[in-house]
Amino acid sequence: xxxxxxxxxxxxxxxxxxxxxxxxxxxxxxxxxxxxxxxxxxxxxxxxxxxxxxxxxxxxxxxxxxxxxxxxxxxxxxxxxxxxxxxxxxxxxxxxxxxxxxxxxxxxxxxxxxxxxxxxxxxxxxxxxxxxxxxxxxxxxxxxxxxxxxxxxxxxxxxxxxxxxxxxxxxxxxxxxxxxxxxxxxxxxxxxxxxxxxxxxxxxxxxxxxxxxxxxxxxxxxxxxxxxxxxxxxxxxxxxxxxxxxxxxxxxxxxxxxxxxxxxxxxxxxxxxxxxxxxxxxxxxxxxxxxxxxxxxxxxxxxxxxxxxxxxxxxxxxxxxxxxxxxxxxxxxxxxxxxxxxxxxxxxxxxxxxxxxxxxxxxxxxxxxxxxxxxxxxxxxxxxxxxxxxxxxxxxxxx
Ligand code: AMP
Numbered sequence: 001x002x003x004x005x006x007x008x009x010x011x012x013x014x015x016x017x018x019x020x021x022x023x024x025x026x027x028x029x030x031x032x033x034x035x036x037x038x039x040x041x042x043x044x045x046x047x048x049x050x051x052x053x054x055x056x057x058x059x060x061x062x063x064x065x066x067x068x069x070x071x072x073x074x075x076x077x078x079x080x081x082x083x084x085x086x087x088x089x090x091x092x093x094x095x096x097x098x099x100x101x102x103x104x105x106x107x108x109x110x111x112x113x114x115x116x117x118x119x120x121x122x123x124x125x126x127x128x129x130x131x132x133x134x135x136x137x138x139x140x141x142x143x144x145x146x147x148x149x150x151x152x153x154x155x156x157x158x159x160x161x162x163x164x165x166x167x168x169x170x171x172x173x174x175x176x177x178x179x180x181x182x183x184x185x186x187x188x189x190x191x192x193x194x195x196x197x198x199x200x201x202x203x204x205x206x207x208x209x210x211x212x213x214x215x216x217x218x219x220x221x222x223x224x225x226x227x228x229x230x231x232x233x234x235x236x237x238x239x240x241x242x243x244x245x246x247x248x249x250x251x252x253x254x255x256x257x258x259x260x261x262x263x264x265x266x267x268x269x270x271x272x273x274x275x276x277x278x279x280x281x282x283x284x285x286x287x288x289x290x291x292x293x294x295x296x297x298x299x300x301x302x303x304x305x306x307x308x309x310x311x312x313x314x315x316x317x318x319x320x321x322x323x324x325x326x327x328x329x330x331x332x333x334x335x336x337x338x339x340x341x342x343x344x345x346x347x348x349x350x351x352x353x354x355x356x357x358x359x360x361x362x363x364x365x366x367x368x369x370x371x372x373x374x375x376x377x378x379x380x381x382x383x384x385x386x387x388x389x390x391x392x393x394x395x396x397x398x399x
Contacts (some may be wrong), residue, residue, distance in 0.1 A: 001086040001397070002026065002079065004071075006064070008090070009131035010122050011036060017071060017078060018086070018390040025386075027071060027078045031063040039063075043070040045078050060126070061133035067269040068137060088134050088143045089393035091182070093123035094149030096173060102150065102392040105131060105143040113145065118232065119177070144393040149179030154222040159320070162229075162372045176234070178226035178329075180208045183217040185223075187330045187381045193327065195306065195377065203321040205314055207382065210331030211239035211283065211341065215310065217317035218337040225330045226322050227313050233269060236313065237306045239283035242272035244309075278302035285333045285340070292339070307340060311347035324351065324376055329369075330383040336363055341380070351376040 001021070008013040013031040018024070029043035039057035042048040057063045059331055071077050071085070079085065090105070096116040110131060117124040160176040161169065168174040172236050175349055184206045191206075192199035204218040213236040216226040227235025227243075237243045249396060259267075262312075267276075275283035276299040286308075291299025318324045327348075329341050338360045343375025345353050359369040362380070370378035 001394050002084055003393050004085050005133075005386045005393075006086045006088060006090050006130050006134065008060060013060060013067070013130065015067050016390075018387065020390055020394045023387060023390075028386075029067065029070065031057060031067065033057075034063050035059055036146060041066050041070065041261070043067075043076070043262035044284075045076055047338075048076060051076065059133075060129040061136060064130065064133040064137055066137040082138055082141075085138065086208050087393050087397045088138065088141055089389040090127060090131055090134075090145050091141060091148070091389055092127045092145045093148045093178070093179065095145075095149045095153075096177070097153065099145070099147045099150050100153040102144055102146040102396060105145050109145060114131065118255045121347045126284070127293060142397045144389075144396050146389045146392050147181055148179045148181050149177045151185040152178030152216070152223045153225050154171075154227055159225040159362045162258045174230060176226075176229040178214065178216065178223070179228045179232045180212065180216075180386045181213045181223070181226075182385045183208050183330060183383040184214075184218065184226065186385065187328050187383050188216075188218040188221075190381050191326050191328050191379055194379070194381070195368075202325045203323055204326045204328060205317050205321075205324050206328045206330065207310055207314070207334055207344070208331045209236075209329065209334035209337070212241070213238045213243075213310075213333070215313040215317060217320050219321045226319055235303075237277065238273045239311050240270050240273045241276045242268045242276070274302040274306055277305055285337060288336065289339055303340075303343065308347070310344050314344070314348065318351065326377045326379060327353075328379045328381045330381050335380055335382050340371065340380075345378060348376070353378060 002029055002327055003018050003020055005016045011034045017026040018027040019026055027045040028052050031041045033039045034057045037056060037182040040054050042050060043051040068082060071079055072081055092113055096119055098112045113124055113128055187206045188204045189199055191204055192202055200221045206216045212232055214226055214228045217224050233241050235243050254264050280357050281298045282288060286297050288302050292303045333340055341360055354374045355369055355372045356371040359367055364382055366381050367378055368379050
């Protein structure tokens with residue numbers, strides 16, 4: 001089957017066409033600045049050149065129309081016509097408590113995703129626009145919704161409840177949900193596969209360290225805790241997000257700087273993390289790493305706080321699972337940052353961890369990076385959320 005995987009952001013749209021038999025990417029690309037001046041589509045067919053075109057895109061329907069046109073282009077396209085696309089898999093950010101797994105999209109599912117929009121006001125509406133646009137342009141093609149939150153729905157009450165009046169959970173479903181679920185699920189399963197061990201018998205900690213970052217604890221194949229919460233702001237220090245702070249910080253800054261709650265939230269989401277900690281040096285870990293190696297005090301501070309927080313979560317999740325067998329690093333920084341992995345693992349001597357320096361310096365492979373005598377296995381596993389979405393889509397459509 002050929003599956004089109006769509007990931008709609010508020011002004012962007014990532015896509016991949018995947019052959020489900022070979023699990024190879026047939027073509028991929030990105031639409032940027034949708035609805036803004038200077039909209040841009042980039043498109044790369046497998047084995048071909050990347051092409052980028054500035055083209056007006058008033059909305060997501062227009063963007064998807066251009067994606068389909070690119071896929072069917074007689075010269076650079078990869079399908080003869082749209083009938084060759086068998087299904088569409090949509091990444092949906094928030095499924096609330098309604099969705100514990102991926103699901104075929106129908107009107108009822110669309111309503112339920114709409115109902116979760118309050119919990120993800122920037123993401124779910126964009127995801128829905130993507131679904132509606134595909135329905136319009138590809139009528140009758142089956143579509144599947146794959147939720148960022150679904151994998152974490154197995155968390156027990158003690159992990160998902162906040163220590164606030166229970167009525168807010170009862171009235172508004174204020175609780176911890178967790179995100180990056182597709183990645184945590186894919187990476188933890190892949191680790192078991194690579195190690196040739198039964199997934200259901202392992203205690204795995206997945207560190208998804210990208211611009212957004214989260215850690216999860218996966219015990220016997222089920223997520224038992226994760227670091228993001230009601231929103232993706234909780235947990236680790238990220239590119240621009242603060243992660244955990246004392247909630248009183250909000251009130252304190254608001255008073256001192258005469259700012260509204262919305263303004264302070266904007267600071268915590270967009271101006272904090274390693275960007276804020278490094279005194280605005282950068283939110284990009286490549287810059288932070290370069291600064292750290294030059295002993296730039298701002299970069300050193302940002303790097304140290306980032307790595308320490310990851311190590312603390314690993315400790316917490318080792319306790320939550322009464323042990324850990326495997327620690328996996330994934331996403332932009334987790335996959336590409338030997339220095340970050342090293343600095344984090346330096347805290348984990350109590351788990352008997354030693355790294356194999358040569359393996360730790362490799363990139364882009366599913367690989368064990370701990371040394372043979374390490375008591376706990378450490379791995380780098382490149383994440384592949386698009387493939388995971390395509391797999392779920394095929395499984396549901398074939399049913
Ligand atoms: P993601 O959100 O998963 O796409 O990850 C983005 C982050 O990964 C950015 O902060 C990048 O700087 C970081 N990243 C990408 N490549 C590298 C690299 N070679 N070394 C360190 N960090 C990297």
